[in-house]
Amino acid sequence: MNFLSEYIYYIGAFSLIFIGLYIVLIKKNLIKVIIGLSIIDTGINLFLVSLGYITGGTAPIFSKSGLKSDNMVDPVPQALVLTAIVIGVAVLALALALAIKLYKHYGTLNLRKIKEQKW
Amino acid sequence: MRKLIGIILLLIIAGGITLSLKEIPFGIPKTKIGEHFIKKGIEETGATNIVTSVVVGYRGFDTLGEITVLFTAAIGLGALLSIYRKRKADRKAEPVSLIVYTGCRFLFPILLLVGTYIFIHGHLTPGGGFQGGAIIASAFLLMYLGCEGKRINDKVSTVIEVLGGLTFVALGIAGLILGKDFLFNFLPKGEPATLLSAGIIPVIYIAIGLKVGSELAGIIDNLIEKSQ
Numbered sequence: 168m169n170f171l172s173e174y175i176y177y178i179g180a181f182s183l184i185f186i187g188l189y190i191v192l193i194k195k196n197l198i199k200v201i202i203g204l205s206i207i208d209t210g211i212n213l214f215l216v217s218l219g220y221i222t223g224g225t226a227p228i229f230s231k232s233g234l235k236s237d238n239m240v241d242p243v244p245q246a247l248v249l250t251a252i253v254i255g256v257a258v259l260a261l262a263l264a265l266a267i268k269l270y271k272h273y274g275t276l277n278l279r280k281i282k283e284q285k286w
Numbered sequence: 287m288r289k290l291i292g293i294i295l296l297l298i299i300a301g302g303i304t305l306s307l308k309e310i311p312f313g314i315p316k317t318k319i320g321e322h323f324i325k326k327g328i329e330e331t332g333a334t335n336i337v338t339s340v341v342v343g344y345r346g347f348d349t350l351g352e353i354t355v356l357f358t359a360a361i362g363l364g365a366l367l368s369i370y371r372k373r374k375a376d377r378k379a380e381p382v383s384l385i386v387y388t389g390c391r392f393l394f395p396i397l398l399l400v401g402t403y404i405f406i407h408g409h410l411t412p413g414g415g416f417q418g419g420a421i422i423a424s425a426f427l428l429m430y431l432g433c434e435g436k437r438i439n440d441k442v443s444t445v446i447e448v449l450g451g452l453t454f455v456a457l458g459i460a461g462l463i464l465g466k467d468f469l470f471n472f473l474p475k476g477e478p479a480t481l482l483s484a485g486i487i488p489v490i491y492i493a494i495g496l497k498v499g500s501e502l503a504g505i506i507d508n509l510i511e512k513s514q
Contacts, residue, residue: 177307185296192292219320222313227324227336229479230411239336241320242327246340250352253416253498257359260505264366 176217183210197269197276201262208255212248219244332475332484333409341414342487342494346469350454353497357451360501367508382432390432397425405495409484415491419498426503430510438507443500450497457486457493 171178183206190203219241225234227242266276273281315321323336323344331339341349405418426438461470469486476483 174307174312176312177310181300181303181307185300188296188299189292192295193289217312218310218316220313221315226412228412229328229334229336232479239324241315241317242323242336242340243317243320245337246345249337249341249414249416250349253420253502254352254355254359256420256502257356257363257505260509261359261363261366263509264363268366 176220177214180210180214180217183207183213186210195277195279197266197278198263200278201259201266204262205255205259208251208259212251212255215244215248215251328478331471331487332478333487334479335409335411335414338409338414338487338491339484342409342490343471343484346458346490349494350458350469353451353454353494356498356501357447360505363505364508386432390428394425394429397428398422401425401495401499405491406488407481408491408495409487410479410481415494416498418495419500419502422495422499423502423506427506430506437511438503440504440507443504443507446496447500447504450493450495450500453493454490454497457490461486 187203187205187207187210190206191200194200194203221238221240224238224240227239227245269281270276275281310316323340327336327339328334331343333339333343401418401421403418404413404421405415408414408418430437458469461472462468464470464472469490471485471487473485473489475485478484481488
């Protein structure tokens, strides 16, 4: 119980990652697999941000005078996630473009029916 | 069968990760470097938004790499979908419905303004080039949804994108010449918490904002126009 309450953010992030992994492993539809990859992306971003959290901390921005520097969360994971989100969107779009091309070529999005695939 | 194997595999991975996660405490400071950025960030870069000073100042070179990843993804998407380019030359701009069209036209300039504000004030308040660029791209997405047939000018968006990237690289090389290393902050840092402060950081963030905005708008354009 203690583990659950203390690590609830990690658990949430990793449940997202596992939901995404499950979709990637099990689902047959290529669009669903891409959605799964996107969910994994979200989970990893959440995990990185929660790694940098400090109990009771505020955002690392001195937008008002008088904010103390000793009660701020770690800015490094936030800076990583900031760019990762936008790159995630672009990579998702690239994956969807590949899906469009596969559909035009094979006429189906079912991964079991697409021939010539190795796995 | 496949499902069973997948679930067993996931359970094994979950068990391993749970064991290792127990060793990572939650809610206490973990890196020394983060503390250093918070304590010395304003002094060293002049930006009051520490996240911005990390993204553009301390690891600006890394951000250049990430911009390149974004650029590569956008280029790849354009190349993949260029085969299906069936541009109806005189497709008229047809509003979906009057109310939606009017609403989009009303919101479009406001969204552009908000996006621009966010990336110009990236070194002072929450936000920055990536977020502002995403908001600008969402304005274009709204225009595409609300008014069929209207599309962005390919050439203008390409020029803006290239100029954004070039500004970033040129500022980096200028830092190499005027200072001692790549992306050296050679402009005066000014007074913190004013618009004209933090040296090259706002300039780079404006370049990033324009680049990300035009790139994401180009992705939306490619996906909507060429896949029909």
